Amino acid sequence: MRAVNVDGVRSIAEAALAAGVRRLVHCSSVHAFDLYREGTSGVEVDERWPRVPDEPSHFAYDRSKAAGERALREVMGRGLDAVIVHPSGVIGPYDFGPSRMGRMFLQLYRRSLPSLIDGAFDFVDVRDVVAGMLAAQARGENGENYLLTGHTVHVRDIGAIAEAITGVKPPRLVAPIWFARIGVPLFGVAGAVMRQEPLYTHESLSVLATRALRPRQGRARARLHGPAVRRQRARHLRVVRRRGDARQEAPGEQRDADLSRCPAGHGLQDR
Template sequence: PYERSKAAAEREVLRGVAAGLDAVIVSPAAVIGPYDFKPSQVGRLILDLYRGRLPALTGGGQSWVDVRDVAGGAIAAAERGRRGERYLLSGHPLEIAALADMVAAVAGVRRPRLVLPLGLLGAVAPAAETFSRLLGREPVLSSVSVDSLRGPLEMCHDKAARELGFAPRPLAETVAEAVTWLCDHHLGAAAPSERSTAAPANPPRSAP
């Protein structure tokens, strides 16, 4: 899975550092924002909310960080980071249901009231993974993704702030621009509440 591949890659980088490699590691929290071309998992959640295709939400939450701030933090780490150090690029702790409330307010829609507990999701995740593999599709639900929602929402990025100038922008700003961009590029229309007020997306703020 994606999460395990990232952990394995980090171990390899640290082995390289021990052997003399000049490298730093940046570890973003849950990334959200505009320019979500694929779209990502959170991008699909936003689009499904907008189209009324989401019957329920999951419990748990994440620390959410703007993709542009992650890009700025990565550039700053490459330029000023200390060799062999890891920099956590976290943002704003928020549960999935609260994030959905923010998205719904921007999009002018109602979000699902049903929130599925993580215990239930963890129980059905193995079956969902098996079913997805049989269909040759990316699993909508996995044991690893459920575990990621159980973790602590608060993540400290003090070192990145101190050494790299990392400063995540307000989450409300990120959500508004993410909803507008996703609706415009994937559905052909901006979110209702943003059609007359949407402003150009801001550049990264984390690499002064």
């Protein structure tokens, strides 16, 4: 993990500096911020939030993302022009991996998910992340960080959204996080047998337990939302309003097609 998230970032930064690259956009993660600090209930996290310290008490992934940013800043100190973006939970089309969230959607569709989890997190459309990164390249300020977030969504609502598109009802059982933690060892065994990352781990369940935190993309709104993005979003909202209730009654495939045509950047909005 550190070989990619820390050493890999340093190598790319060194190569960019040596090649005279005009700007490097580094895609970090919201998990570079210390989301599990005490006393954070209901607090809005912005780009000034403290980073994860490199201590064993923190999750390895979070530590590696924060350490990757520090490695990049060492090279930036020698003259590299770079900006850093921090997406929240990324979901969207073309998830060929599939990712952990992609596997969850597939299990919902196949009715192989025994229950949902009583938790929530901020999720952002991958197309909005791309739009944010392009905006960071064009309009970002050298050395700045930008949170790229969407909306805080409960896992139960994710199941409802999936049902609206596929017609497959999600599990009726919604397990509390404390109960799901009991099954983590079983998920680990199943993941080892299937040679893939378990759907639920202590880390992923802790993420879903941070629903009181609200990532706030203050700098991204102020710097990256140019007039073109605002006009594009306004046009999209007018189209949605004109459709009215007809959109709610559209067949699942049509709704999916409608969503896929939404302009990039529509999720980067005031919270």
